[in-house]
Amino acid sequence: MDVVNTIGRRKSAVARIFVREGKGNILINGKDYKNYFPTQVLQYEVERPLVLVNAIEKYDIQVSVDGGGVNGQAQAVKMAIARAVITINGEDRKVIKANGLLTRDAREVERKKPGHPKARKRFQFSKR
Secondary structure, three states, X not given: OOOEEEEEEEOOEEEEXXXXXXXXXXXXXXXXXXXXOOOHHHHHHHHHHHHHOOOOOOEEEEEEEEOOOHHHHHHHHHHHHXXXXXXXXXXXXXXXXXXXXXXXXXXXXXXXXXXXXXXXXXXXXXXX
């Protein structure tokens, strides 16, 4: 198997990953993913596509992620891994698609408007 390269995005986070056969090591920006994402929820997000196809210890994954916060980064990595798993084995597409891992969540923060405290919030109206 050659190296598989895919990309995942969420909010303003972008994750570029390289997948090759190995022992299950996942490095994110040079750190182990359990150190990079300290909470169990974020670690679960990253592992989810591999757990669904029983490939948690089949591949070594090297991730370069930037932009956004930790939650957006974890979801960007999840999407990139899901895309890579499908590139490697097309038969896994049904399982991954059924769990909603291929859908790009395009929701972004709406910009703040001038004359308002936030994007849609208004200052209190006073008649007199």
